[in-house]
Amino acid sequence: MQRYLASRLLALIPVLLGILIVVFLLIRLIPGDAVQLFLGTQVEMTPAQMAELRRFFGVDKPIYAQFLDYLGRVVRGDFGVSLRTSRPVLGDIMQRLPLSFQLASLALIVATVLAIPLGIASAVTRNSLFDVATRIGGLLGLSIPNFWLGAMLILVFSRYLHVSLGQYVPISQDPLGTLQSLYLPALALGAAIAAILMRYVRSSLLEVLGQEYVRTARGKGLRASAVMLRHALPNAMIPVITVIGFQMGYLLGGTVVIEEIFALPGMGRLVLQAIFQRDYPVVQGVVLIVALLFVLTNLVVDLLYAWIDPRIHYG
Amino acid sequence: MPGSTRVFIMDDQEHASRAPEAPRLGVGWRWWVRRFLRNKVAPIGLVIIGASVLIAALAPLVVPHDIRAMAPQAALAPPSRTYLFGTDEFGRDVFSRVLMGSRVSLVVAFLSVAAAVVLGTTLGLVAGFFGGRWDALTMRAMDVIFAFPAILLAIAIMAVLGTRLINLVIAIGIVYTPQFARVARAAVLTVRSLEFVDAARALGLGSGRIIRRHIIPNVLAPVTVQVSLSLSLAILSESALSFLGLGTQPPTPSWGNMLSEGRQFLEIAPWNAVFPGIAIMVVVLGFNLLGDGLRDLLDPRLR
Numbered sequence: 267m268q269r270y271l272a273s274r275l276l277a278l279i280p281v282l283l284g285i286l287i288v289v290f291l292l293i294r295l296i297p298g299d300a301v302q303l304f305l306g307t308q309v310e311m312t313p314a315q316m317a318e319l320r321r322f323f324g325v326d327k328p329i330y331a332q333f334l335d336y337l338g339r340v341v342r343g344d345f346g347v348s349l350r351t352s353r354p355v356l357g358d359i360m361q362r363l364p365l366s367f368q369l370a371s372l373a374l375i376v377a378t379v380l381a382i383p384l385g386i387a388s389a390v391t392r393n394s395l396f397d398v399a400t401r402i403g404g405l406l407g408l409s410i411p412n413f414w415l416g417a418m419l420i421l422v423f424s425r426y427l428h429v430s431l432g433q434y435v436p437i438s439q440d441p442l443g444t445l446q447s448l449y450l451p452a453l454a455l456g457a458a459i460a461a462i463l464m465r466y467v468r469s470s471l472l473e474v475l476g477q478e479y480v481r482t483a484r485g486k487g488l489r490a491s492a493v494m495l496r497h498a499l500p501n502a503m504i505p506v507i508t509v510i511g512f513q514m515g516y517l518l519g520g521t522v523v524i525e526e527i528f529a530l531p532g533m534g535r536l537v538l539q540a541i542f543q544r545d546y547p548v549v550q551g552v553v554l555i556v557a558l559l560f561v562l563t564n565l566v567v568d569l570l571y572a573w574i575d576p577r578i579h580y581g
Numbered sequence: 582m583p584g585s586t587r588v589f590i591m592d593d594q595e596h597a598s599r600a601p602e603a604p605r606l607g608v609g610w611r612w613w614v615r616r617f618l619r620n621k622v623a624p625i626g627l628v629i630i631g632a633s634v635l636i637a638a639l640a641p642l643v644v645p646h647d648i649r650a651m652a653p654q655a656a657l658a659p660p661s662r663t664y665l666f667g668t669d670e671f672g673r674d675v676f677s678r679v680l681m682g683s684r685v686s687l688v689v690a691f692l693s694v695a696a697a698v699v700l701g702t703t704l705g706l707v708a709g710f711f712g713g714r715w716d717a718l719t720m721r722a723m724d725v726i727f728a729f730p731a732i733l734l735a736i737a738i739m740a741v742l743g744t745r746l747i748n749l750v751i752a753i754g755i756v757y758t759p760q761f762a763r764v765a766r767a768a769v770l771t772v773r774s775l776e777f778v779d780a781a782r783a784l785g786l787g788s789g790r791i792i793r794r795h796i797i798p799n800v801l802a803p804v805t806v807q808v809s810l811s812l813s814l815a816i817l818s819e820s821a822l823s824f825l826g827l828g829t830q831p832p833t834p835s836w837g838n839m840l841s842e843g844r845q846f847l848e849i850a851p852w853n854a855v856f857p858g859i860a861i862m863v864v865v866l867g868f869n870l871l872g873d874g875l876r877d878l879l880d881p882r883l884r
Contacts, residue, residue, distance in 0.1 A: 284725030295741045405873070409866040411817055413824050414858030417844055425848050519730025523821050527844070537733075538825060541740040553737050557729045 270572060274565060281561060289554045290336050293546050294329070340554070346547035348540075355551040358536065363555070365434060365532035369524065370517035372448050373456035378510060380460040385467025386499070392472065400464065407461025412520055416454035416527040423450060434530050451528045455520050459513045466509050471502040504575050511567025515560045616878055623874020626809075629867030637683040646674035648681050648834060657850040667852035669842065675853060678834040679860050685823075685835040686864065689749045690815040694808060696754035701761025702804055708762065709769030710792060720766070723759035731756045735818055739827040749828055753818050757811045764807045768800040802879040809872035813865045820861050836861045 311319075320326040324335050339346070345355040388400040423429045431450060435443035474480060475498055483493045522534030529535075533552055540548035617623055636643075646664075652672030660667040666675035708719040726734070738752035772778060773796070781791050822828035823837025831838050836857040843853025 280721050281724050281728055284721065285728050288725060288729070292737055292741055405866060405869055406862070408869050409813065409862050411820055411824075411840075411858060411861050411865075413821060414840060414854070414861065417840065417847060417854050418858070421847055421851055421854070425851075515730040516732075519732040519734075522733060522736060523825065526825060537736070541736070541827070549737065549740055553729070553733060556733055560730060561728050 271569065274568060278561065278565065282558075285554065285557045285561070286337060286340065287333070289550055289557070290333050292553070293550055296546065345551040345554070348548050349545045350540075350543050355547050358548065359533060359551050359555055362531065362533040362536045364436065365530060366518070366521045366525065366534060367559075368437060368444065369448055369451055369455065369521050369530065369532060370514065372445075372452035373459065373517050373520075374510065374513065375456075376449075376452050377456035377459035377463055377513070380456075381463035382467055382506075384460075385464040386471060388464070389468045389471040389475070390494075401468075404461045404464050407457050407464075410457060412454050412458060413523045413527050415457055416451065416524055419450050419454055420528070431528070447530070451524045451530060454527075455517060455524045459516065462513065463506065463509060467502070467506055470505050471498060474498050474502040477501075504571070507574065508567060508571050511563060511570070514563040518556050518560055613878075617874075620874045620878055622870045623878065626867045626870030626872070626874060629863060630871060633683055633864050633867065634687060636680055637687045640680045640684060644674075644677035644680050646677045648673060648677050649832060650674075657846060657853075659850070660852055666856040667850065669839075669850075669853050670846060675839075675856055678839060679836070679856050682834040682836045682839060682857060683860065683864070685746070685829045685833065686816055686819055686837075686861070689746065689753065689819045689829075690812050692750045693753035693815050693819075694757060694811045696750060697757040697811065698761055698804065698808060700754070701758040702765040702800070704758070705762035705765030705767075706769055706792060706796065706800065709766035710773065710788065710796065716766075719762065723762045726755065726759045731814070732818060732821055735822060736825065736827060739822055744827055744830055746829070749819060749822065752822070753815050756818065757815065760807060760811060761804065764803045765800050768803050769796055772796055772799045806872055806876045806879060809868050809875055813868035813872065816861060816865050816868070820857075 317326070324332060327335070343356060345359070347354055348358065351358075384400055388397045391397050420431070423431065432443065432447045434447045437444045480493060480498055483497045484490075488496075521532060522537060524530070525532045525534035526538060533556070537549055537552040540546075540552070650673065652668065654672065655664070655668050656670055656672040658664055658668040658672070664674050664676065666679060669675055669678070704719050704723070708716040729737075735752045735756050738755065739748060742748040742751065778791060778795055781795055786794070819828055820835070820837035820840070823835045824841045826838075826841065829835035829838055831842065839857040840854050843850070843855075843857065847854055
């Protein structure tokens, strides 16, 4: 396991490097250089002053040297400063990150809680009316745009049910208040994941139920519930865990859209605001942090998978 | 390497990346059409998609109102016989705008997925067929693209490139390229070791000929399934980007930007947000149904 862990960590290095290269190059694609972006269009400067500033920012160096500079700064936790507020980017992100992370996590919980029982029930009652209805529900869940679902939830809850959604409060102040402000956004964000998971649980369980060891368990006279709980479900859930983990990317990306529609002050709104203000260091920082988070959750899921599945032995 | 398990990003992909059905000899297209029609969901999906394409193509001829015609006296009018889906804040007909909005959504989706198919499948074919260092390099690059949540990468690309239609195609195309590379590579790897490929090689056929005659026909099945599913995701991506203001710009109607505008009047004129969303849902459902059906048809192990 330790060697597996080491090899997985080692394999991360090229991916992390690739992420940094992409995030670094992304900003280079914009016409004009960092100095012009920093100054905007209002400030008039002599070429000599521009050159001085370019040296100051280090953008007069060749591109690989600039990348190494960037790499060095990122490793030390220096993500640059916002072009609008002059505050360190990383601090602003860290302030907004908890909300987005809580939203994504809650969405994952909502999706899992909905999907696993429904998927199991659907598989067990295969081809029944319930199964067909659940599968149609699953297909609809996959097809509904999350931001539209969000808008419809707002409409139904505020206009027809007169439920106020409440302002976001940090979890340290009032956990219940956090939950109250996030459950609808989490539902909007988690619906598609619930649909994916449910379909996965269903097909995974159906596959396991067709296996010989399940037939053997039945054959030796075990009660149906014991066959299900002891033999079928644990094995069916193993691949599902992997799928759950990999939805974190969709969820982290989806928070941008969901935060916008529910007016939640998270990382997603930070990046959107930055885009419209052409505040590129902030955009760069958020994209980098989210990609890193995604890669890390994938790693954790992989390790979890290796730990849970007794068939997998990593040298 | 992560490549082995990371294929599971979405359930659909995992299924699609499995080996295609062994080639059937002497089965003509009639046999496939019969099987397609016997499938429960695929024909429904195809009908939905066909109708949407038809509507998009004929929209300028069939819309009851000019989509730019403003009627201040009829602003935010509820659905009626004159305005089937009501009107927006400028008194423009929502029904006509929903019909016209299908054009941007479908054009962007088809073009971006076409770009992703060509680029991704080529990369995957070459990587899988030749293996070695080229394979490692290509697939690591695909891993890197996969390390970004799809919508966030698309948002970042749009933010940098600007909100032109062609940039939407580029952004969404890049995001969905790795899936095709993986699906194609996985299929090549399973096919490459089969006997008929060895036989072709032993007969002295060149790589190009082997790829064209033997590999591509076998890669086609999983790629076709992936195309349908990617189209549904591309429609969702385009509408999300336009919703955020990073995609199609007003006054050109797209379902995403209509929803964004309609949101401001959600409480007093919900039809502005409701109908574009339903339009997205129906078309995406069509592609999902077709994709599901094709998967059942082409990958018999999943029934």
